[in-house]
Amino acid sequence: xxMTVRTICLAILYEGEATGYEIRKLSTEGEYAYFVDAxxxxxxxxxxxxEDENLVTARIEAQDGKPAKKIYAxxxxxxxxxxGSLFDRLGEDxxxxxxxxxxxxxxxxxxxxxxxxxxxxxxxxxxxxKELEDHSAKDxxxxxxxxxxxxxxxMRSAHAYLVGHRDDLIAMARPEEGAAxxx
Amino acid sequence: xxMTVRTICLAILYEGEATGYEIRKLSTEGEYAYFVDAxxxxxxxxxxxxEDENLVTARIEAQDGKPAKKIYAxxxxxxxxxxGSLFDRLGEDxxxxxxxxxxxxxxxxxxxxxxxxxxxxxxxxxxxxKELEDHSAKDxxxxxxxxxxxxxxxMRSAHAYLVGHRDDLIAMARPEEGAAxxx
DNA sequence: TCGCACATGTAACGTGTTACATGATTAG
DNA sequence: CTAATCATGTAACACGTTACATGTGCGA
Numbered sequence: 495x496x497m498t499v500r501t502i503c504l505a506i507l508y509e510g511e512a513t514g515y516e517i518r519k520l521s522t523e524g525e526y527a528y529f530v531d532a533x534x535x536x537x538x539x540x541x542x543x544x545e546d547e548n549l550v551t552a553r554i555e556a557q558d559g560k561p562a563k564k565i566y567a568x569x570x571x572x573x574x575x576x577x578g579s580l581f582d583r584l585g586e587d588x589x590x591x592x593x594x595x596x597x598x599x600x601x602x603x604x605x606x607x608x609x610x611x612x613x614x615x616x617x618x619x620x621x622x623x624k625e626l627e628d629h630s631a632k633d634x635x636x637x638x639x640x641x642x643x644x645x646x647x648x649m650r651s652a653h654a655y656l657v658g659h660r661d662d663l664i665a666m667a668r669p670e671e672g673a674a675x676x677x
Numbered sequence: 678x679x680m681t682v683r684t685i686c687l688a689i690l691y692e693g694e695a696t697g698y699e700i701r702k703l704s705t706e707g708e709y710a711y712f713v714d715a716x717x718x719x720x721x722x723x724x725x726x727x728e729d730e731n732l733v734t735a736r737i738e739a740q741d742g743k744p745a746k747k748i749y750a751x752x753x754x755x756x757x758x759x760x761g762s763l764f765d766r767l768g769e770d771x772x773x774x775x776x777x778x779x780x781x782x783x784x785x786x787x788x789x790x791x792x793x794x795x796x797x798x799x800x801x802x803x804x805x806x807k808e809l810e811d812h813s814a815k816d817x818x819x820x821x822x823x824x825x826x827x828x829x830x831x832m833r834s835a836h837a838y839l840v841g842h843r844d845d846l847i848a849m850a851r852p853e854e855g856a857a858x859x860x
Numbered sequence: 861t862c863g864c865a866c867a868t869g870t871a872a873c874g875t876g877t878t879a880c881a882t883g884a885t886t887a888g
Numbered sequence: 889c890t891a892a893t894c895a896t897g898t899a900a901c902a903c904g905t906t907a908c909a910t911g912t913g914c915g916a
Contacts, residue, residue: 497775498875505778515895529778531771536876538897559885561895577785584775584794586801588714591770592680594827595688595712600820602760611767618769637783637849644777644838651834655827666820681903698867719904721869742913744867 495582499536500544502529504576507550507568514538514564525629525638528645541566549575600667608667612660619653678762682719683727685712687759690733690751697721697747708812708821711828724749732758783849791850795843802836 495501506517506526514537521532544550549572555563568576593615600608623646630642678684689700689709697720704715727733732755738746751759776798783791806829813825 495775495779497773497778501778505781508782513895514897515893528772528774530773533877534895534897535878535899542897557894559894561883563895577782580779580782580786581790584779584797587772587774587776589711589770589772590680590713591711592678592767593770594824595680595684596678596763596767597824597827598688598820599691599760599763600823601818603763607764614767635784637781637846640783640842640846640849641777641780643842644780644835647834647838648831651830652827655830659823659826663820663823666823696867697869716905717867717869718871718906725869740866742866744911746867 495579495584497529497585499530499532499540501576501579502526502532503537503540503544503566504549504568504572505529507566508573508576511565511567513566514541517541517566525642528641544572548572597663600663603667605664605667605670609664612656612663616653616656616660619649619656623649623653678765678767680712680768682713682715682723684759684762685709685715686720686723686727686749687732687751687755688712690749691756691759694748694750696749697724700724700749708817708825711824727755731755780846783846784851786850788847788850788853792847795839795846799836799839799843802832802839806832806836 502521503517506512506520512520514534518532518534518537520526521530521537541550541552545552545566548569550566550568553565553567555565557563593611596603596611626642626646626649630639630646634642685704686700689695689703695703697717701715701717701720703709704713704720724733724735728735728749731752733749733751736748736750738748740746776794779786779794809825809829809832813822813829817825
C-alpha cells in the first residue's frame with residue numbers, strides 16, 4: 495500500500511460513487527481528511543488514469559445551471575486491486591508537525607508568540623475533537639467508528655497535555671522586553 | 678514555516694555542527710524522526726543551497742580510512758532566518774496513517790490479517806514509546822522534554838486504545854474460511 | 861568473503877501543489 | 889456587486905525518493 499491520491503480515490507469510490515470534486519472535499523474536510531489532503535491537480539489525473547486501467551468507470555451527468563458532473567464508480571477489478579493492496583505490508587505512519595518543531599525552539603521565542611501558538615493549537619484540537627465526535631454521532635459503520643474513536647482518544651490526550659503543560663512551555667520562552675512583573 | 682528538508686537542516690544545525698550523513702541519521706532515527714524522514718538525495722542538495730545562501734558554512738575534515746567529512750555549521754544569518762521562520766503562521770499537522778485506512782476496511786479482510794497487523798502496530802507503538810522514554814531519560818533541554826512528553830502522552834493513549842479495542846476490530850473482520858469454532 | 865558503516869554526491873523519476881483557464885448560479 | 893460554490897481540467901513548478909557511482913575498513 496502506498497497511500498497516494500490514487501489509493502484514496504479507490505478507497506472513497508469503494509464506498510460509493512463520487513465525482514472528482516466530491517473526492518477532494520472528502521479528502522480535505524470529510525472523514526478522509528485523516529489520511530491525505532489531495533488537490534484537484536492530483537485527483538483529476540489520478541481518476542483519468544484509473545479509468546484507463548479499468549479500475550473505475552465514468553458517467554457524465556448534465557445539470558442545468560451547474561457544470562456537468564463526471565461521476566466515477568469503482569469496477570469489480572478496482573475492488574479487487576484495492577483490497578489486494580491492503581494485504582501488502584503497511585508503511586509506518588508519518589506525522590509531520592510544525593507545531594512540535596516550533597515548541598522545541600520555545601526558549602528562542604517571545605512568550606507572547608508561544609502563548610498565542612499554543613492557544614491556536616488548543617483551538618484546533620478542540621475543533622478536531624468536535625468534528626470527530628460529530629462524525630461518530632452519525633450512523634457510521636463499526637470499523638469507521640473504531641477509527642474515529644482511535645483518533646478521538648489520541649486527540650483528547652493531546653488536548654489534556656496541552657491544557658496541563660501549556661504554562662510550562664510558556665515559562666521556557668523569552669520574557670517579553672519591557673514586560674512588567676505584573677500578575 | 679514550510680518544514681521542508683531545508684528547515685530540518687537548519688533546525689539540526691541550530692543545535693550544533695553536523696555532516697549531511699549525520700543529519701540524515703538524526704532525521705530518520707534520532708530525535709528529529711518526529712518531523713521528517715529525509716534522504717541523502719534531498720539533504721545534500723539542500724545543504725549545498727544553504728551554503729550558497731550563506732545560511733551555513735562548510736569545513737572539510739580528512740579522516741584516514743574513512744572518506745572525508747564535510748562539516749556544516751549555521752551562520753548568524755542562518756540563525757536569524759530560521760528563528761524568523763518560526764514567527765510565520767504554523768501549518769497544521771498532517772498525519773498520514775496507512776494503518777487507519779487499513780482498519781477502516783477490516784470488514785473486507787480476513788481476521789488473521791487484521792490480527793497480525795494490529796499486533797505489528799502494537800509492537801511498533803511499544804518500540805516508539807521505549808525510544809521516546811530513552812530519549813527523555815537522557816539529559817535533554819526542557820523544551821525537548823516537553824515535546825518528548827507530548828509524544829509519549831499521545832503514544833501511550835494510542836497504545837492503550839489498541840490494547841483495549843484490539844479484539845473489537847478483529848471481530849469485525851471476515852471469519853477465516855474453514856476455521857474451527859475452537860476456543 | 862560478504863555485507864555493513866562510513867561518507868558524498870548526481871540523475872532519473874514520481875508525485876503532488878499552485879496557479880491558470882472557463883463559466884453559471886446563488887447568497888450576502 | 890462580490891464572493892463563494894459548483895465543476896473539470898492543464899501546465900509549470902517544487903520537492904522528494906530511488907538507484908547509481910565511488911571507495912575504505914572492520915567485524916562476522
